[in-house]
Amino acid sequence: MAAESRGGVVVRGVGMGGTPRPSDRASIRRTNLGLVLRLLRDAGPRSRARIAADTGLPRPTVTNLVAELVELRLVREGDSQREGAVGRPGVSVEIDGRSICGLGLEINADYISAVAQSLRGDRVFERRIPLDVRAAGPEAVLDMTAELIRGADAAVAAAGARLVGAGLGAPGHVDIITGHVRYAPNIGWRDVSALDGLRGRLGRAAPVLHLENDAKLGAVAEYVIASAAGIHDLISVTGDLGVGGGIISGGRLMRGARGFAGEIGHMQLAPGGRLCNCGRRGCWETMVGLGALLRHAADPGDPVHDASLDVASRLAELRGRAEAGDTRTLAALDHIADGLCLGIALLADVLNPRAVVLGGYFPVFADQLLDRVREGVARRVMAPDAGGCEILPSSLGLAAVARGGAQLALDSVYEDPSAAVV
Amino acid sequence: MAAESRGGVVVRGVGMGGTPRPSDRASIRRTNLGLVLRLLRDAGPRSRARIAADTGLPRPTVTNLVAELVELRLVREGDSQREGAVGRPGVSVEIDGRSICGLGLEINADYISAVAQSLRGDRVFERRIPLDVRAAGPEAVLDMTAELIRGADAAVAAAGARLVGAGLGAPGHVDIITGHVRYAPNIGWRDVSALDGLRGRLGRAAPVLHLENDAKLGAVAEYVIASAAGIHDLISVTGDLGVGGGIISGGRLMRGARGFAGEIGHMQLAPGGRLCNCGRRGCWETMVGLGALLRHAADPGDPVHDASLDVASRLAELRGRAEAGDTRTLAALDHIADGLCLGIALLADVLNPRAVVLGGYFPVFADQLLDRVREGVARRVMAPDAGGCEILPSSLGLAAVARGGAQLALDSVYEDPSAAVV
Missing domain, CATH: 1.10.10.10 (Winged helix-like DNA-binding domain superfamily/Winged helix DNA-binding domain)
Incomplete structure (x- = not known):
């Protein structure tokens, strides 16, 4: 319009x-x-x-x-x-595809990471540092993030290229105009001026910096792949302890009036249901988040509940049980699949996406989840043939957010090339 | 992006x-x-x-x-x-604002209507013909619609202006590319080639014709008003027997991958709840549609249930009871308000609109509904201050869809002026 x-x-x-x-x-x-x-x-x-x-x-x-x-x-x-x-x-x-790089950065509850990639898509730098971000606190985390940026900058220069900007993904509510992380409960941050903090640490060496919500950057990274297949309307759904979302509509990241769009984990799909971390009951993430899977799959004493173990190994254990035909694990995954159908069908009715891309822990169980989710969504969506919506597993793993950040930095150069001044 | x-x-x-x-x-x-x-x-x-x-x-x-x-x-x-x-x-x-007009047309279950307005916003022609559209059948309805277009064209010419196009709104699933009404259960149409039907009837006198879903045109009409107040992200929610929706995101009507976006009446908010006309249970329209209001407000024998009476007079009767303090009517409206909160809060979490505009029967009960809805939405939405979302009553009444159609016709001239050839 x-x-x-x-x-x-x-x-x-x-x-x-x-x-x-x-x-x-x-x-x-x-x-x-x-x-x-x-x-x-x-x-x-x-x-x-x-x-x-x-x-x-x-x-x-x-x-x-x-x-x-x-x-x-x-x-x-x-x-x-x-x-x-x-x-x-x-x-x-x-x-000049080889000599221009965008840098993507992620601050996650469990690590910080960086990916630098050129306009041609070559990855020039990639690093992930395991870190208890909540315990470390914002100042130490920004110190380490600034160090990552310096390292990426040096690697890019050594490859004969040039960094045109960096996109930082952080969880929770972020203010993309001022560069503040407003409220990120799962890392314990409130009103942290992330971009100014990085600029202060880097001085004149600071690249042009952008901030965005992590789930939205995940959607941007998924869109790079999906758009090559002609898909320009998608929803990315990331399953973690929380459930995050990013919406691409007509090739554009949807931010809404104040940047809060995509808060799909707290759609209240079972009023009166289970208590959510947000204080409400029956949010979607109580039905399909990692906590729900673990709760259905194993008793509290089971090692898959042990948060001191790496989450990847706990997921591998559960996947092994599912592949061995363990009935409790399979029933738990059926629960998750049914919950996914409910929320995805609702989103498909409201937004009519061409694809829903499942990221986070969901792709680990693609063999057990996808058929049931596809069938259930097709049955529930009002439009014929689910409105043309495909359900796809993400192939990006832990790199999704940082790759989306690199893409954001590269995209903003196309919007305003003069911002790429050295 | x-x-x-x-x-x-x-x-x-x-x-x-x-x-x-x-x-x-x-x-x-x-x-x-x-x-x-x-x-x-x-x-x-x-x-x-x-x-x-x-x-x-x-x-x-x-x-x-x-x-x-x-x-x-x-x-x-x-x-x-x-x-x-x-x-x-x-x-x-x-x-040349005075001499260019767009024509909007609506095929509703209970009437067909037309509005012609100039680029300056002057209404040059306006007509509504009560009609049992389902009983009349597509051929007779298209005959009458073609006649309406001829009348509007003559009125526009008599005003010294020129019709640059017409936008037709119809309920249900429409194909905006081919101009077919694919499936509109509440008027009993399936695969009706509406635009070709009109072109065949009008011959060389046919204006450039566009087809769109009625609720989406309602959103376009609301956006003309809202945008003057700087609002560029809104959701229009129309309460009738069904509940329709239209989403404006960043000043653009959101259509989704195949034009099905905005199907908000069938968000399944109470799984296992009341049976919906669509065959599923617990859809939002079973909670907040006109049927829910009537069911809560009066026993089956009450004249407000009498479908042979004009719906406006039945709503006026209910409003009179509410204003007189009738406890059953007020309790029914509280039910509706609570249902509205649930769905609007979910939409606000997902889309972060700047405004939700309530149309159809909702504005009739603005005094009884709005405060409760505003308070409930503010309490439920994850983002602070409901993400900045205002809840507004529509002021357009039955003219919303046709006015949106006129706007669609005018807008498309700005996209491609060469299509406005006489």
Whole structure:
């Protein structure tokens, strides 16, 4: 309908309201830089003349814009090519995919991690440091995160590339404008100014920093994969002790009015049901979170309940039992599958996604869960054929959030290339 | 993140996948016509020179584009104005708001209706014909709808204006690409080719026709009002025998992968609850639909249950009882309010809207429902302050869907002005 950015100026629907942004010279230049960069990304290498024809921008303007993008090391000159039957061949311009990297960072309850990857998708740096984040406290965690950024920056430089920005994922409620983690109960953070804290530690070496909720970055990472298959509407559902969600609608991450969209773990699907950590009863995460699986699968004394053991090994143990045909484990997984059907069908009715991607602990039990979930969702959704919604297991494991952060950093360069200034 | 149309070419995120559309000469021209038209809408009247500066398009291109828009009667020349300190004054160009009209049409279970309104918002034509649509059958209903369109077209012409398109709202599942009403149980339609049916009846006089689900058009109409207050994320909830929904996210109507988004009436909020018309149990509409209100408020023999009486008079009767302090009516409304809280809080957790607009029968009982709903939603939503979500009563009454249809027709002209050819 209305609000989006287009062409030489940023326009918003006014038939549908909205406030036009001022179109001063600098903002027009920024917008046009993005226009050219996205054209090269989406339509491939081409000559300056062709860029002018494709964008409708004057040829001298295109020459200036390309020069600036080359200076920013976002594009480079390629081979000469003859595009038409006549005229002299033009020098082709292309995205400089190898030399531009985005950095993704995750602050998780159990670790901090970083992934740097280039525009071509090469992973230049990857590190995960196990850490009791709640016990360490924000200052120590930000110290270590700053150190990770320094290490990633050095690795990127050593690979002959350049870091254009970093996207940090944190759990809970985050303020993406100010860069504060507002309230993250499972790491015990409240009103931590994460981005300013990192900028203070890194000084002039700080990259352009973005903050986002971890589950939303997980959705962004899933979308990189899904979009290659033509999927532009998806919901990512991450099963952990909590259940997180991220919604991609028409190729865009849905944030809502204040950035709180995607709080799917607390959909109240069984009013009067089990008490949730949030203080309400019958939230979806009491039905399908990791706690529910463990509760159904084993008595309290069973080692799978031992939180001092690595969660991956406890999940492997349960998976082994399921594969051996243990009836209690299989019944527990059926419980989880039925709970997933209830929530996924509701989300599919409301949002009509093309795919729901199950991440976190769910993919570990893909063999036991998926068929039952697919069948149940198809039966429950109002639209025929579940509205075309596929249920897919995530393949990203623990790297999902950091990879989404790297993608966020790279994407924001396409929106505003001038922000990639060294 | 990625997929959207910008500037001189249509680009899609490819870092995030997506297929670029071919950028042939005709499509570039269409896109640029829209760019200029939206600039005039959003930023106000301005000279051709200023349009060139604002869009980055070459001056001769702008001259041609404006000439084409004038020929389409979408813009007109206004007063001369001096924009800078030097140079001769340019002739200002502006949207021709009075002479362009969109037509909205609704096929409801109980009536068909039409509203024609200009770009300035003047209503040029408005008509509602009571009709038992299910009994009449699709052919007779399309005959009458075609007649309504002819009448609206004549009224618009008599007002010195021009119809640029029509948006038809129908209940149930509609295919907006082919123009078929796929399945609308409450009017008994299945696979009715509504738009082709109208085109066949109207012949060369047929306007450009669009089809959309009625609840989605209601949301579009609510958004016209809400956006003037700076609200760009809203959910419209319409209470009737069924409960319909439309979602506006970031100023855009959310359709989902196959156009089924917004099916909020069948969110299963009380598994094992009351049997719904859809065959499932505990759907939201069994809790807050008109049937639930009547059931709670009065015994079967009470005249408010008499479907042969006009629904407006039955609602007025109930409202009178509530205002007189009738305890049973008030208790019934408390039931409805509690059910509304449950579903609205869930939607607010998932989508974080800036507003939820209650339409259909809900506004009739605004005095009895709103405070309780606002308090309950604020208590239930995870985000502080309900994530900033306001609960508002609709002021549009029965005209909401048709007004949304008129807006849809006007909006699509801004997307592709060349479609407005006479």
